[in-house]
Amino acid sequence: MHRLDDEYEALRKTVEEFARDVVAPVIGDYYERCAFPYDIVSRMGRMGLFGLPIPEEYGGMGGDYFALCLALEELARVDSSVAITLEAAVSLGAMPVHRFGTPEQKAEWLPRLASGEVLGAFGLTEPGGGSDVPGGMRTTAVQDGDEWVINGTKAFITNSGTDITGFVAVAAITGRRERPDGTTAPEISTVIVPAGTPGFTVSKKYSKVGWSASDTRELSFSDCQVPVANLLGERGRGYAQFLQTLDEGRVAIAALSVGLAQGCVDESLRYAAERHAFGMPIAGYQAIQFKIADMEVRAHTARLAYYHAAEKMLAGELFKKEAAIAKLVASNAAMDNARDATQIFGGYGFMNEFPVGRFYRDAKILEIGEGTSEVQRILIARHLGMPA
Template identity: 95%
Template sequence: MHRLDDEYEALRATVEEFARDVVAPVIGDYYERCEFPYDIVRRMGRMGLFGLPIPEEHGGMGGDYFALCLALEELARVDSSVAITLEAAVSLGAMPLHRYGTPEQKAEWLPRLASGEVLGAFGLTEPGGGSDVPGGMRTMAVLDGDEWVINGSKAFITNSGTDLTGFVAVAAITGRREREDGTTAPEISTIIVPSGTPGFTVSKKYSKVGWSASDTRELSFSDCRVPAANLLGERGRGYAQFLRTLDEGRVAIAALSVGLAQGCVDESLRYAKERHAFGVPIARYQAIQFKIADMETRAHTARLAYYHAAEKMLAGEPFKKEAAIAKLVASDAAMDNARDATQVFGGYGFMNEFPVGRFYRDAKILEIGEGTSEVQRILIARQLGLPA
């Protein structure tokens, strides 16, 4: 999948134009105000971006996950806040419902998710949990008659407190199961909690280093009651289901990372031709040329990695290792390119009014979210057969 066919290329070009003409001119102001860009998000909804991998029968575009990745890359070339809003809404919000929801749940939520009318969120990470999701989970859900009663908290949840947020799918311990060795392990299930449900509290937005125009919050649940029918997927399979979601999400985050890395190349090329030092454009200096060449090499290599992972995913082949490689390589490329682009810009690269300043602030989280770089290395090692 190294050459895009006409349909993919048309989508890529459309999103590229939207990002350049609609997002780029205004997103810096949203970013500095730490304000969610509702107008941009609604326009993305009208374009069908939130429904790219959702079947037409549920109001989507009937495309695939690679189409979503192409859109994420082009958006992230100019801004990662907008890109992560789309990624989380589709990968973490809509796709679990598409894969595991009941017909009733799909009918209620998918058309609105696909149109961007509402955003979905996924509540997995907890304040003390980090990468140890099963061992660190404390949120509990107890079945009381025909209702789940949820108590606990979640941290770093994207799209959880916007005016468009429709629900958060919450991972919670719903019991314990016995292992073969006689010990027990927590039974984790996923439950849909609509926004505004009594007992469900959304905290104020975090003050973040980057992704300042996206919505990220801590959530708490205190005797929060929802119908038993809000169980998403099979009871006790919530974590296993989310592992599949994470594998797909890593390909999407890799695409977003490539977009940021390529955006650094775009901005550095433009600036190097305009900026003069000692009487000539700095693009004439070999030190600058080598730096930009290295940046382009990283972006190109990372793009090939996520294309390969997506190709295996769409073919129905195992892709866990390839997804981890793509996420690791691409997030490294984003971080390295952001640093080098800032160096090319010199003092102006340290100013938030320039895109590379935002890129630098946005890049670090890509080595942390949806599995840290250390977790990716563990996954790659396990897939190679190395012992746990």
């Protein structure tokens, strides 16, 4: 999948133009105000971006996950806040409902998710958990008659507190299961909690280093009650379901990372041609040329990595290792390119009015979110046969 066919290329071009003409001129102001860009999100919904991998019967575009990745890359070339809003809404919000939801849940949520009318969120991470999801999880959902009673706290949840957030799918301990050795392990399930449910409290937005125009919050649940029918997927399979979702999400985050890395190249080329030092454009100096050449190599290599992972995913083949490689390579490329672009811009690179300033602030989280770089190395090592 190294060459895009006409349909993919048309989508890529459309999103490229949207990012350049609609997002780029205004996103800096949203970023400075830490404001959620509702008007941009609404236009993305009308374009069908939130429904790219959702079947047409539910109001989606009937496309595939690679189409979503192409859109994410082009958006992130301009801004990562908008890109992560789309990524989380589809990958973590809509796709679990699409993959694991009942017919009733799909009918209730997917049309609105696909249109961008509402956003979904996934509540997995907890304040004391991080990468140790099973061991660190404390949130519980206890069945009481026809209802789940949920108690606990979730941290760093994207799209969880906007005015158009429709629900959060909450991962919680719903019991204990016995292991073959006689010990017990937590039974983790996922429950849909609609926004506004009594006992479900959304905290104020975090003050973040980057992604300032996206919505990220802490959530708390205190005797929060929802119907038993809100169970998403099979009871006790919540963590396994999320791991499947996360494999896809890592390919999407890799695409977003490639977009940021390529955006650094775009901005550096433009600036190097305009900025003069010692009587000539700095683009004429070999030090700058080599730096930008290295940046292009990183972006190109990372793009091939996520294309390869997506190709295996669409073919129905195992792609966990390839997704981990893509996420690791691409997030490293984004961080390295953001640092080099800031250096090329000099003092202007430290100013938020220039895109590379935002890129630098946005890049670091890509080495942390949806599986840290260390977790990716663990996954790769295990797939090479090394012991757990």
